[in-house]
Amino acid sequence: MNFILRGSVCYSKSPTELVTLEKGYVVCKDNVCEGVYTEIPEAYKAYPVKDCGERIIIPGMADLHTHAPQYTFRGLGMDKELLDWLNAYTFPEEAKYEDEGYARQAYQKFASDLKQTTTTRACIFGTIHPHSTEILMEQLEATGLITYVGKVNMDQNAPDYLCESSAAESVIATEKWINTVQSKFKNTKPMITPRFVPSCSGELLEKLHDVQEKYQLPVQSHLSENMGEIQLVQELFPQSSCYADVYHQYGLIDKECKTVMAHCVYCSEEEMKLLKENQVYVAHCPESNANLASGIAPIRKYMEHHIPIGLGSDVAAGSKLSIFYAMQDAIVMSKMRWRLVDNSLAPLTFEEAFYLATKGGGSFFGKVGSFEPGYEFDAVILDDKNLETLLQLSIKERAERMMYLADDRNIVGKYVAGKEV
Amino acid sequence: MNFILRGSVCYSKSPTELVTLEKGYVVCKDNVCEGVYTEIPEAYKAYPVKDCGERIIIPGMADLHTHAPQYTFRGLGMDKELLDWLNAYTFPEEAKYEDEGYARQAYQKFASDLKQTTTTRACIFGTIHPHSTEILMEQLEATGLITYVGKVNMDQNAPDYLCESSAAESVIATEKWINTVQSKFKNTKPMITPRFVPSCSGELLEKLHDVQEKYQLPVQSHLSENMGEIQLVQELFPQSSCYADVYHQYGLIDKECKTVMAHCVYCSEEEMKLLKENQVYVAHCPESNANLASGIAPIRKYMEHHIPIGLGSDVAAGSKLSIFYAMQDAIVMSKMRWRLVDNSLAPLTFEEAFYLATKGGGSFFGKVGSFEPGYEFDAVILDDKNLETLLQLSIKERAERMMYLADDRNIVGKYVAGKEV
Known part of the structure; x- marks a missing residue:
């Protein structure tokens, strides 16, 4: 499957490197992640984009x-x-x-x-x-x-x-x-x-x-x-x-x-x-x-x-x-x-x-659990709108709150090796 | 308020005495608990009964x-x-x-x-x-x-x-x-x-x-x-x-x-x-x-x-x-x-x-937190049907599971000092 998810992206490169990107594009080509971009690269312009809005996109x-x-x-x-x-x-x-x-x-x-x-x-x-x-x-x-x-x-x-x-x-x-x-x-x-x-x-x-x-x-x-x-x-x-x-x-x-x-x-x-x-x-x-x-x-x-x-x-x-x-x-x-x-x-x-x-x-x-290029495309889409707060939160802070407060209602989409499940 | 809740009752008398009763009647008279009964006593026969079915009734x-x-x-x-x-x-x-x-x-x-x-x-x-x-x-x-x-x-x-x-x-x-x-x-x-x-x-x-x-x-x-x-x-x-x-x-x-x-x-x-x-x-x-x-x-x-x-x-x-x-x-x-x-x-x-x-x-x-007679009538009704299991569980076991697994969806009724809130 070839497609792109757009939203608030959050993934790990290493135990100390958590990467976040507002309005990021996560590209899936042949079920494999091609990386995360601020704009859609020319090669993927034809891919369908699923806009997740403010939702958080994390690896599975x-x-x-x-x-x-x-x-x-x-x-x-x-x-x-x-x-x-x-x-x-x-x-x-x-x-x-x-x-x-x-x-x-x-x-x-x-x-x-x-x-x-x-x-x-x-x-x-x-x-x-x-x-x-x-x-x-x-x-x-x-x-x-x-x-x-x-x-x-x-x-x-x-x-x-x-x-x-x-x-x-x-x-x-x-x-x-x-x-x-x-x-x-x-x-x-x-x-x-x-x-x-x-x-x-x-x-x-x-x-x-x-x-x-x-x-x-x-x-x-x-x-x-x-x-x-x-x-x-x-x-x-x-x-x-x-x-x-x-x-x-x-x-x-x-x-x-x-x-x-x-x-x-x-x-x-x-x-x-x-x-x-x-x-x-x-x-x-x-x-x-x-x-x-x-x-x-x-x-x-x-x-x-x-x-x-x-x-x-x-x-x-x-x-x-x-x-x-x-x-x-x-x-x-x-x-x-x-x-x-x-x-x-x-x-x-x-x-x-x-x-x-x-x-x-x-x-x-295998190569699973990140959005770095070459990783199998496992992704989860999280909606935290029921956890609203008056604070302006970074993606990292929103993800941290999900860790403490999320339940199944916050999980609104899921992909395994490029397939929506 | 005078009324009766009927369901799977669970409350504490002391740290070592947890009382449970299937199909129990918890009686509220003038916002105070009159106790828990297997059958409605004569004095309360006229009270309206809210049947909670299999749901668990615990003190607030x-x-x-x-x-x-x-x-x-x-x-x-x-x-x-x-x-x-x-x-x-x-x-x-x-x-x-x-x-x-x-x-x-x-x-x-x-x-x-x-x-x-x-x-x-x-x-x-x-x-x-x-x-x-x-x-x-x-x-x-x-x-x-x-x-x-x-x-x-x-x-x-x-x-x-x-x-x-x-x-x-x-x-x-x-x-x-x-x-x-x-x-x-x-x-x-x-x-x-x-x-x-x-x-x-x-x-x-x-x-x-x-x-x-x-x-x-x-x-x-x-x-x-x-x-x-x-x-x-x-x-x-x-x-x-x-x-x-x-x-x-x-x-x-x-x-x-x-x-x-x-x-x-x-x-x-x-x-x-x-x-x-x-x-x-x-x-x-x-x-x-x-x-x-x-x-x-x-x-x-x-x-x-x-x-x-x-x-x-x-x-x-x-x-x-x-x-x-x-x-x-x-x-x-x-x-x-x-x-x-x-x-x-x-x-x-x-x-x-x-x-x-x-x-x-x-x-x-004050006298709060139990269904013993004389306690202010604080009660919570819990529905655990989304946590279904093949096991036949006692009320105590169901309450224990709620402790680990319940969220707001499981709380389906609440009374404070005799008033539904």
Whole structure:
């Protein structure tokens, strides 16, 4: 598609460079951004222009970590820490997705609500059930969003009703699922998804690495979220030097492999080194880490180490799908960490949070999350007229207010890779 | 007014007793709640019944601390700590309220947005300007909410453009304002409002105590919010043993005086003793304390000390007027404090947050914030059908989800002291 959006443009070049332009023209040619201009360049004069008036045009946001089956109990059951929370609320709910009818109804609400957010790209956990996960992918495909989806693997330390019978069985089901879905959808792709180290045997992790290599798929999992979890990993894999080392030993953190790890609240120096060397993405999920009293990840330290980072909603340990909220929480929690834990790490700025939400997380999907030339054309149009104020605000200030105050009513248009959705 | 609301009833008796009733009848007689019943008692059979169906009926909430003139810049300027934030953003904005036209426009938006929340009672700061504060009171009166409003007093350590010329001048203006407004409005009453200790001379505090005694008005101010602020108070009043002691010495924390103090992030044992002995209310403003990187107040400790507590939105250091958000933040910040600072203080529960938002803060206004017999009839009707889920939820679970997920669309009815607003 070739077209131009005109409006109040706002995008990131880097964590410290937020570019804004009043009455800017964002040019889309063959679904790719050709850049932002104050006047339409000669080459694009024939393109149709959609005038967004005073509305704000931002790049689409990336949600690097969320759990679709948990959407049914969002906003509930926040009174436990991770391992107890999984057993009390999460595993019983995820077990219901063995029923494809349940899955279809639940995932339809999830997908349609996700569509109403600023998110254009996402990494999403399903459950261990291949057919239900395929249904989730069908629903997501219908939204027009571009996503990676994982059938979850778990062969130990899970309740019987949600535990695959063996590593072999888990991998057979996973391969079968991959073969079914990998060419079935245009925008919805499979992802290798060991739940987390405690629920995966060494054999399973090893075999999943083989599958990853065979199909060249990206990987998502959880890392160093909670202190009890970290201790459990050490007990289960006593030969490992740290939590990340387990994934590394089994080839799931590796230069040959595109991996995103949720949380990373307590990464050691060694883990940071592994993340950096292998360019593993951190999916920072600040609301989730607060709700489950896990702690606050030292995001600035990871940024200083040049570890790639994006944001995650992590429903249902996070209550909301909105990445605006994740931005807000990332900032506020970085302030609390600065105040209460370590004042050598300055709080995150709005510019940094905006970067993490767009280009930071978007880069997991390629050239995504900016309006620089060559980026896939993901855009969101925001209308803030219901938030009127007597102040004359800059585009940056208006965008900052959206982070604190916007809801689905403020999102009035959305494009994914050049297509309006 | 005599009437009955029928629906899914939810209210607090105490921090640990949340009462819920399906298809309950909440009876209002002469604007006072007569209790909640499973069937309509004989004495009320003639009352009209409003059937709210599956909707949730909760008591109105109290916002014990917010700044109306700051509403114009909500969601902006969160990059500084308290004293710098006041100088950079707050004082310049408050100075604009010398212009009554500006005040009228700005306050109209504030009042109409406050009406759209669950708040039925509030303690509200204006500015130093008496006429503009009167305009704020007019706008609030029109909403039907019941509020206390303060013309702010500041005679030192404020920029020239926002500093009253002397204690005497400040008090003359305040008395004149009180005489004008105290019988002008039914639901909107004046409150003594020294901004905070740093901006008030000892002479001003002394004179404000005289005014308080003369007119028997309640008092609102700020206490121990930020470490730089606390140090400044110690420098300004070296003879005081603690920040609260300054208010105490000048009679503004006193058994004879109904006082609410915002924040109390860093109260010492001595301050807690003063608060308890004089039954001073703490207005806990968790979002504000996080946004300005002030810290996290030890609310459970205050509860254990039997200090009365309610919640405050504290716009514009808080970005949102919603007390649902204040509840959410109170819980989440108590988890972070438990995790990062002091694991002897358990995180707040949903029941406790609901209590603080309703009966806890409501009690500042009398018998307000519950559906127990004898309470003034403040009620809010919540519709959660847009948050549909496949799960069968209890009323408590539905109310908990509202705390995380509700916005103004979910608030479909509101009564203040028996009157629909």
